[in-house]
Amino acid sequence: MPLYHNDDQAMLKDSVAPFVAEQAPPAHLRSLRDTADATGFSRDLWAQFTEMGLPGMMVPEDHGGLGMGHVEAGIVLEEIGRNLTPSPFLATSVGAVAALARAGGTQAGRWLPAIASGEAIAALAIDEGAKHRPDRIATTATRSGNGFRLDGKKAFVLHGHVADFHVVSARTDGGITLFSVPKDAKGLTADPRRLVDSSFASHVTFDGVELDADAVIGEVDAGETLLDVLLAATRAGAAAELVGVGQGAMDRTVNYLKERKQFGRLIGEFQALQHRAAHLYGEMEVARAAVMKAQQLLDEESSGARLMVSVAKAKASRAANLAVREGVQMHGGIGMTDEYDIGLYMKRDRALAEFMGDAHYHIDQVARMNGY
Numbered sequence: 411m412p413l414y415h416n417d418d419q420a421m422l423k424d425s426v427a428p429f430v431a432e433q434a435p436p437a438h439l440r441s442l443r444d445t446a447d448a449t450g451f452s453r454d455l456w457a458q459f460t461e462m463g464l465p466g467m468m469v470p471e472d473h474g475g476l477g478m479g480h481v482e483a484g485i486v487l488e489e490i491g492r493n494l495t496p497s498p499f500l501a502t503s504v505g506a507v508a509a510l511a512r513a514g515g516t517q518a519g520r521w522l523p524a525i526a527s528g529e530a531i532a533a534l535a536i537d538e539g540a541k542h543r544p545d546r547i548a549t550t551a552t553r554s555g556n557g558f559r560l561d562g563k564k565a566f567v568l569h570g571h572v573a574d575f576h577v578v579s580a581r582t583d584g585g586i587t588l589f590s591v592p593k594d595a596k597g598l599t600a601d602p603r604r605l606v607d608s609s610f611a612s613h614v615t616f617d618g619v620e621l622d623a624d625a626v627i628g629e630v631d632a633g634e635t636l637l638d639v640l641l642a643a644t645r646a647g648a649a650a651e652l653v654g655v656g657q658g659a660m661d662r663t664v665n666y667l668k669e670r671k672q673f674g675r676l677i678g679e680f681q682a683l684q685h686r687a688a689h690l691y692g693e694m695e696v697a698r699a700a701v702m703k704a705q706q707l708l709d710e711e712s713s714g715a716r717l718m719v720s721v722a723k724a725k726a727s728r729a730a731n732l733a734v735r736e737g738v739q740m741h742g743g744i745g746m747t748d749e750y751d752i753g754l755y756m757k758r759d760r761a762l763a764e765f766m767g768d769a770h771y772h773i774d775q776v777a778r779m780n781g782y
Contacts (some may be wrong), residue, residue: 419485423485423489426485426777435493456528461626465503468482468504469503479705483503487650491657491758492657494607496598497567504644523694529567537566538564551587552582556623563614570600575590582631587631595620596620600613605695605761607757643708645719653726655759656759658734660736697728701726704718720773
């Protein structure tokens with residue numbers, strides 16, 4: 411498939427880009443930060459997202475959604491990244507929806523319509539340590555009556571303190587099982603921490619949480635495949651958002667080069683800075699192409715999707731990091747102050763680069779998948 415948007419996808423971008431830029435630019439993030447907001451995103455903005463049908467983009471039509479794919483979700487995520495928009499879209503409308511839609515059953519019927527209508531926020535309780543290692547699962551779900559008893563701890567759970575339900579990976583007798591745990595479950599506690607980009611992630615504890623059999627997403631002991639689906643979707647989405655972060659940083663830097671004068675000349679006229687800007691542009695375009703290819707392969711359910719998703723996450727992480735570093739340097743000392751937005755882009759890059767695996771993790775995954 412060609413690595414550009416078709417007419418319908420281009421129309422979606424033309425609709426989403428101005429909406430996000432007008433309703434949730436970096437000033438929106440500043441407002442939440444400076445007012446010590448304790449939620450991590452604006453409920454009013456999420457309601458506006460819902461009016462546009464965005465939370466239900468990937469929800470199947472028979473559950474009240476639009477039935478779109480990863481490419482379309484990536485369009486929204488790139489604009490979210492470009493504007494540093496605080497939003498539960500990635501975890502809820504991409505990660506959780508991908509797992510629930512693939513699993514079907516009771517939990518899909520319960521939560522997918524609620525996500526599409528904007529009534530439910532999801533949290534992904536997958537990791538248990540300081541770094542992304544989804545295969546290291548110590549949380550257990552033991553048989554208890556007609557259901558399960560859930561015990562364990564999860565780390566870096568975005569929106570964990572305000573989510574309506576958690577998608578939890580746990581070890582059962584015969585393998586891995588995914589569970590849906592409602593926010594009011596007895597024994598569930600969330601300890602939120604503000605991250606460097608002013609978002610919130612929680613350390614979540616499950617202390618003897620009693621769940622009935624219907625809480626299982628998919629089938630008991632068969633959660634590894636669903637977990638892979640969730641991880642691939644969320645990693646590709648995070649890569650798309652990182653491209654947006656890098657693009658937003660680059661746009662602001664290029665504009666600054668066209669405005670700032672030194673020695674009586676615009677600094678954008680200096681050839682050394684032109685070369686660096688051109689190099690950054692090339693890196694961002696390669697990253698965008700890698701992300702789109704990963705999204706297309708996911709939509710095709712291709713066997714090569716998993717490899718390309720890791721390529722995309724690694725490349726987007728490297729490119730976005732280059733964009734924010736170059737941005738701060740080309741802004742000079744003022745780039746380290748709060749007067750310009752470029753510092754906010756660096757903070758978002760650092761938080762998002764770690765989510766669902768940093769560049770080193772995914773480079774290692776690519777090597778392993780190629781037999782090294």
